[in-house]
Amino acid sequence: MKQKSIVLISFGYFEKELLEQVARDVEKEFLLPTLTREGHIDLSDFYDAARRQYNGNLLLKLIDTQFGAGTHKTLALFNIDLFIPILTYIFGQAYLNGQTGIASAFRLRNEHYGLKPNESLLKERFRKEVIHELGHAFGLIHCHNTQCVMRSSTYVEDIDQKSHRLCENCRNQITNSTK
Amino acid sequence: MARKVSILIVDDEDSVRDSLYNWFIEDGYRVECAEDAKKALSILETEEFDIVLADIKMPGMDGLEMLKRIKAIRKDSIVIIMTAFATVNTAVQALKDGAYDYVTKPFDPDDLSHLIRNASKQILLSEENEKLKEKVVSLENMEDLIGQSEAMQQVLREIESVSQSNASVIITGESGTGKELVARAIHANSPRRFFPMVCVHCGALSESLLESELFGHEKGAFTGAVYNRKGRFEMADSGTIFLDEIATISSKMQVELLRVLETRSFVRVGGHKEISSDFRVICATNRNLRQMVDSGEFREDLYYRLNVVNITVPPLRERTDDIPLLVNHFIKKFCVAMNKPLVTIDNAALKVLEEYSFPGNIRELENMIERAIVVGNGKKISVKDLPVTEGVAGNTFESLTDLEKNHITQILNKYSWNISAAAKALQVDRVTLYNKIKKYDLKPAK
Ligand SMILES: Nc1ncnc2c1ncn2[C@@H]1O[C@H](COP(=O)(O)OP(=O)(O)O)[C@@H](O)[C@H]1O
Ligand SMILES: [Mg+2]
Ligand SMILES: [Zn+2]
Ligand SMILES: [Zn+2]
DSSP states (O other): OOOOEEEEEEOSOOOHHHHHHHHHHHHHHHOSOEEEEEOOOOGGGGEETTTTEEEHHHHHHHHHHHHOSSSEEEEEEEOSOEEETTEEEESEEEOTTSSEEEEESGGGSGGGGTSOOOHHHHHHHHHHHHHHHHHHHTTOOOOOOTTOTTSOOSSHHHHHHSOSSOOHHHHHHHHHHHO | OOSOOEEEEEOSOHHHHHHHHHHHHHTTOEEEEESSHHHHHHHHHHOOOSEEEEESOOSSSOHHHHHHHHHHHOTTOEEEEEESSOOHHHHHHHHHTTOSEEEESSBOHHHHHHHHHHHHHHHHHHHHHHHHTTSOOOOOSOTTOOOOSHHHHHHHHHHHHHHTSOOOEEEEOOTTSSHHHHHHHHHHTSGGGGSOEEEEEGGGSOHHHHHHHHHEEOTTSSTTOOSOEEOHHHHTTTSEEEEETGGGSOHHHHHHHHHHHHHSEEEOBTOOSEEEOOOEEEEEESSOHHHHHHTTSSOHHHHHHHTTEEEEOOOGGGOGGGHHHHHHHHHHHHHHHTTOOOOEEOHHHHHHHHHSOOTTHHHHHHHHHHHHHHHSOSSEEOGGGSTTSTTSOTTOOOSHHHHHHHHHHHHHHHTTTOHHHHHHHHTSOHHHHHHHHHHHTOOOOO
């Protein structure tokens, strides 16, 4: 199905300016109009008291039932600590070649690692994470190109090593699949 | 990559199977799931999998029993056991029975990907070793490293020949010649390519920052160290560490670095435990390290450790043949990035570029093309779009970039290139300033 647009829905507080900037970056990368808007859900349903984290699988399922129909890709943005049952944490996840994904800024903050807050670094990481998860939604798997945003990053410093852009290879795959 | 590695996940819990399935699919593996040992064994009868990731505790046949049966069918299959809690005894038993390794749930994403990558590396390498015997290695991931000139072809051949080994490499060349790109090409063509290449820009960090950056630190090592943190050497485990501007490190750091290279282990700042890491070192410098050794600025023993192989990247003015190719490459790169139709360049402009000396090398050419696309008419780059002709006055800056470059130079000169002082005056941090210096390729006036 041909995609018409991308929607970024923020759940929780994000600076308007940051969201707009990220939306423009997303637009540039996927060449589709990108909108931002706010959403509201009761997150307590997803909170795992034992782990003091939020269940990313259940959350993605909910997002997919609410927003998965239609001709746009939706990425839900959070500020909470996400996990999936088998892993201690995730930055985000998406349905490969699906319509939806989730991403959180929580573990992208320097403060989380005991380092000095750094707003510009946070923005940089966040846009990479958003574009990365959308890349999965567009069917891309992890890429070995060290600069490519689709390179797998399990550690924040891994995110810092790559750029926020798709490599030529990944870009071509998307163009071919959205034609 | 040669082919997709396949993984069979065996676990009785839906959520575990789903989570792992998603994770591995995103990572490009071929994945299948089974909810119990019986099902897994029957799948394995008809299909081969490179890796079996199995829960130890399952109703019916448990993971240990299944492991034995799998090993009986195929001795060299790789089975990784998942345990819910670290019951060391059973895990050890699993290893004795031939499990490749075990992991404790829930896993750290970093550990999981490391484990699987190690296993797949082993599989692919043994397959590749077979093929390598006949096949000539051809370079992968080299699309970005442009150059048909004899000088550049020589560099490509050198990259190809060192990439298979573990030897330390020093890449020498003027600033902007593509040293970092060469380092990436070596890594991307080495058996370490499944693991990270970790870059450290030594020139941008003070001694103490560099130390904690490279070795990591323990909680409480200094004010602000609230958590433990991995260092770059640790992150480069199984991969490559790229030390850029190696000539800038202090003599104290030279000693520490030598020790790490000799022992392949180190202690985190404020820590006690020896941590070992399997990394390959690639360094870059725009200085003549040999001369620095002679003048006593750089340790000779460290120099010999690092300089097993030396690759020299020639300045752009010595490979002007490559300029048309590079120009086209950058036009494509920036037009795509700016979402503009591709422009061309007229012959006169190309000639100007071919005759220019490019003190800032490819980086300067790249910046020039980017600027030309921004200021140009959107169709053809012509001489007036290039800042290299006599006609352009030296002190009327039209673009913000030029203004910034000039201003930073003035402030740096004003404070005699004292970076801290200049950064303070400019109200930016040191790293930002270093990055700008690098971006514009600024140098102190002689
Ligand atoms: N052979 C090349 N082909 C294409 N781009 C190049 C080449 N060499 C360098 N570049 C580009 O020039 C810029 C400077 O390269 P870099 O590797 O950072 O240089 P150095 O580390 O020597 O200062 C980078 O943007 C890089 O992508
Ligand atoms: Mg460099
Ligand atoms: Zn991913
Ligand atoms: Zn890619």
